[in-house]
Amino acid sequence: MELRSQFLSDVRINKNQLEMDWLRQPSLYQKYSEVEAEAMLNRDLAKEDLDKTRADLESKIRKDPKNYDIERSTDSVIQSVITKQEEYQKMAEAYIRAKYELSVVTAMVRAIEHKKDALQNLVKLWCAGYYATPKVSHEEGGDVEEKVEGVVHDSIRKQLGESATVQRILKRRKGEYS
Numbered sequence: 001m002e003l004r005s006q007f008l009s010d011v012r013i014n015k016n017q018l019e020m021d022w023l024r025q026p027s028l029y030q031k032y033s034e035v036e037a038e039a040m041l042n043r044d045l046a047k048e049d050l051d052k053t054r055a056d057l058e059s060k061i062r063k064d065p066k067n068y069d070i071e072r073s074t075d076s077v078i079q080s081v082i083t084k085q086e087e088y089q090k091m092a093e094a095y096i097r098a099k100y101e102l103s104v105v106t107a108m109v110r111a112i113e114h115k116k117d118a119l120q121n122l123v124k125l126w127c128a129g130y131y132a133t134p135k136v137s138h139e140e141g142g143d144v145e146e147k148v149e150g151v152v153h154d155s156i157r158k159q160l161g162e163s164a165t166v167q168r169i170l171k172r173r174k175g176e177y178s
Helices: 003-011 015-063 073-082 086-127 144-161 164-174
Strands: none
Touching: 003 015, 003 086, 015 073, 015 086, 073 086
16 A cells, blocks of 8 residues: 555544554554654765766766857856756756655654644543533433433424424314415
8 A cells, every 4th residue: 555545544543543543652663663764764865866977967068168059158057058968957856856755754743743643632632521411400300312302303403393394284284375
Protein backbone atom coordinates (compact mmCIF):
# COMPACT_ATOMS: atom_id res chain seq x y z
CA MET A 1 0.00 0.00 0.00
CA GLU A 2 1.27 3.45 -0.84
CA LEU A 3 2.66 5.41 2.10
CA ARG A 4 0.16 8.27 1.86
CA SER A 5 -2.93 6.06 1.76
CA GLN A 6 -1.50 3.95 4.59
CA PHE A 7 -0.89 7.16 6.52
CA LEU A 8 -4.55 8.18 6.22
CA SER A 9 -5.49 4.88 7.82
CA ASP A 10 -2.79 5.14 10.50
CA VAL A 11 -3.70 8.65 11.61
CA ARG A 12 -7.42 7.86 12.00
CA ILE A 13 -8.72 7.44 15.57
CA ASN A 14 -11.47 5.03 16.57
CA LYS A 15 -12.93 6.45 19.78
CA ASN A 16 -14.46 3.05 20.52
CA GLN A 17 -11.03 1.39 20.53
CA LEU A 18 -8.82 3.92 22.28
CA GLU A 19 -6.75 1.20 23.90
CA MET A 20 -5.87 -0.31 20.49
CA ASP A 21 -4.91 3.10 19.11
CA TRP A 22 -2.76 3.72 22.18
CA LEU A 23 -1.00 0.39 21.75
CA ARG A 24 -0.20 1.19 18.09
CA GLN A 25 0.90 4.79 18.71
CA PRO A 26 4.59 4.17 19.59
CA SER A 27 5.15 1.91 16.59
CA LEU A 28 3.43 4.40 14.29
CA TYR A 29 5.67 7.18 15.55
CA GLN A 30 8.74 5.01 15.01
CA LYS A 31 7.58 3.99 11.52
CA TYR A 32 7.05 7.55 10.32
CA SER A 33 10.19 8.83 12.06
CA GLU A 34 12.20 6.26 10.12
CA VAL A 35 10.51 7.33 6.89
CA GLU A 36 11.39 10.92 7.78
CA ALA A 37 15.03 9.97 8.39
CA GLU A 38 15.14 8.26 5.00
CA ALA A 39 13.64 11.36 3.36
CA MET A 40 16.34 13.47 5.05
CA LEU A 41 18.99 11.13 3.68
CA ASN A 42 17.51 11.39 0.17
CA ARG A 43 17.45 15.18 0.42
CA ASP A 44 21.07 15.30 1.60
CA LEU A 45 22.19 12.93 -1.17
CA ALA A 46 20.33 15.00 -3.76
CA LYS A 47 22.08 18.12 -2.43
CA GLU A 48 25.45 16.38 -2.70
CA ASP A 49 24.66 15.36 -6.30
CA LEU A 50 23.66 18.94 -7.10
CA ASP A 51 26.85 20.33 -5.56
CA LYS A 52 28.98 17.75 -7.43
CA THR A 53 27.26 18.57 -10.71
CA ARG A 54 27.84 22.28 -10.09
CA ALA A 55 31.55 21.67 -9.37
CA ASP A 56 31.99 19.43 -12.42
CA LEU A 57 30.31 21.95 -14.69
CA GLU A 58 32.31 24.81 -13.24
CA SER A 59 35.53 22.90 -13.88
CA LYS A 60 34.52 22.12 -17.49
CA ILE A 61 33.50 25.72 -18.13
CA ARG A 62 36.76 27.11 -16.70
CA LYS A 63 38.84 24.70 -18.81
CA ASP A 64 37.06 25.56 -22.06
CA PRO A 65 34.95 28.73 -21.75
CA LYS A 66 34.71 29.15 -25.55
CA ASN A 67 32.78 25.86 -25.74
CA TYR A 68 30.08 27.57 -23.62
CA ASP A 69 30.17 30.85 -25.60
CA ILE A 70 31.84 32.75 -22.75
CA GLU A 71 34.17 35.59 -23.57
CA ARG A 72 35.11 36.47 -19.99
CA SER A 73 35.03 33.73 -17.35
CA THR A 74 34.01 35.63 -14.23
CA ASP A 75 32.38 33.83 -11.32
CA SER A 76 28.97 35.37 -11.96
CA VAL A 77 29.04 34.47 -15.66
CA ILE A 78 30.13 30.91 -14.88
CA GLN A 79 27.36 30.51 -12.26
CA SER A 80 24.84 31.81 -14.77
CA VAL A 81 25.98 29.32 -17.41
CA ILE A 82 25.91 26.48 -14.87
CA THR A 83 22.26 27.09 -13.96
CA LYS A 84 21.31 26.95 -17.66
CA GLN A 85 22.85 23.52 -18.21
CA GLU A 86 20.34 20.66 -18.55
CA GLU A 87 22.43 18.36 -16.35
CA TYR A 88 22.37 20.92 -13.55
CA GLN A 89 18.64 21.60 -13.96
CA LYS A 90 17.84 17.89 -13.61
CA MET A 91 19.87 17.69 -10.39
CA ALA A 92 18.27 20.89 -9.06
CA GLU A 93 14.82 19.45 -9.74
CA ALA A 94 15.73 16.19 -7.98
CA TYR A 95 16.90 18.21 -4.97
CA ILE A 96 13.68 20.26 -4.90
CA ARG A 97 11.58 17.08 -5.11
CA ALA A 98 13.59 15.51 -2.28
CA LYS A 99 12.97 18.60 -0.13
CA TYR A 100 9.25 18.39 -0.93
CA GLU A 101 9.08 14.71 0.04
CA LEU A 102 10.85 15.50 3.29
CA SER A 103 8.30 18.24 4.03
CA VAL A 104 5.42 15.83 3.40
CA VAL A 105 6.89 13.14 5.66
CA THR A 106 7.70 15.70 8.37
CA ALA A 107 4.05 16.75 8.27
CA MET A 108 3.08 13.08 8.68
CA VAL A 109 5.26 12.79 11.78
CA ARG A 110 3.66 15.94 13.20
CA ALA A 111 0.21 14.49 12.49
CA ILE A 112 1.15 11.30 14.37
CA GLU A 113 2.24 13.54 17.28
CA HIS A 114 -1.13 15.32 17.10
CA LYS A 115 -2.84 11.93 17.12
CA LYS A 116 -1.10 11.22 20.44
CA ASP A 117 -2.45 14.50 21.85
CA ALA A 118 -5.92 13.70 20.57
CA LEU A 119 -5.78 10.24 22.12
CA GLN A 120 -4.78 11.76 25.46
CA ASN A 121 -7.74 14.14 25.33
CA LEU A 122 -10.18 11.42 24.28
CA VAL A 123 -9.05 9.25 27.18
CA LYS A 124 -9.58 12.19 29.55
CA LEU A 125 -13.09 12.65 28.16
CA TRP A 126 -13.78 8.94 28.52
CA CYS A 127 -12.52 8.94 32.12
CA ALA A 128 -14.73 11.96 32.87
CA GLY A 129 -17.77 10.02 31.61
CA TYR A 130 -18.26 11.99 28.40
CA TYR A 131 -19.11 8.86 26.43
CA ALA A 132 -21.19 7.26 29.20
CA THR A 133 -24.77 6.12 28.67
CA PRO A 134 -27.27 8.53 30.21
CA LYS A 135 -28.68 7.29 33.50
CA VAL A 136 -32.09 7.98 34.97
CA SER A 137 -32.45 8.21 38.72
CA HIS A 138 -34.75 5.73 40.49
CA GLU A 139 -37.11 8.58 41.37
CA GLU A 140 -37.72 9.35 37.69
CA GLY A 141 -38.16 5.65 36.99
CA GLY A 142 -38.69 4.13 33.57
CA ASP A 143 -36.37 2.80 30.97
CA VAL A 144 -33.73 5.13 29.49
CA GLU A 145 -34.46 3.94 25.96
CA GLU A 146 -38.18 4.64 26.36
CA LYS A 147 -37.45 8.15 27.64
CA VAL A 148 -35.04 8.90 24.80
CA GLU A 149 -37.49 7.48 22.28
CA GLY A 150 -40.25 9.64 23.73
CA VAL A 151 -38.11 12.77 23.47
CA VAL A 152 -37.21 11.95 19.86
CA HIS A 153 -40.85 11.28 18.94
CA ASP A 154 -41.95 14.53 20.61
CA SER A 155 -39.31 16.44 18.67
CA ILE A 156 -40.39 14.84 15.38
CA ARG A 157 -44.06 15.52 16.11
CA LYS A 158 -43.25 19.13 16.90
CA GLN A 159 -41.28 19.55 13.66
CA LEU A 160 -43.98 17.85 11.60
CA GLY A 161 -46.73 19.74 13.38
CA GLU A 162 -45.28 23.06 12.26
CA SER A 163 -45.41 22.02 8.61
CA ALA A 164 -48.36 23.47 6.63
CA THR A 165 -48.73 20.20 4.69
CA VAL A 166 -48.99 18.19 7.88
CA GLN A 167 -51.56 20.68 9.27
CA ARG A 168 -53.76 20.16 6.17
CA ILE A 169 -53.47 16.37 6.48
CA LEU A 170 -54.41 16.53 10.16
CA LYS A 171 -57.43 18.76 9.38
CA ARG A 172 -58.59 16.31 6.68
CA ARG A 173 -58.40 13.49 9.17
CA LYS A 174 -60.56 15.45 11.58
CA GLY A 175 -63.02 16.19 8.81
CA GLU A 176 -62.10 19.86 8.48
CA TYR A 177 -61.56 20.46 4.80
CA SER A 178 -60.17 23.76 3.62
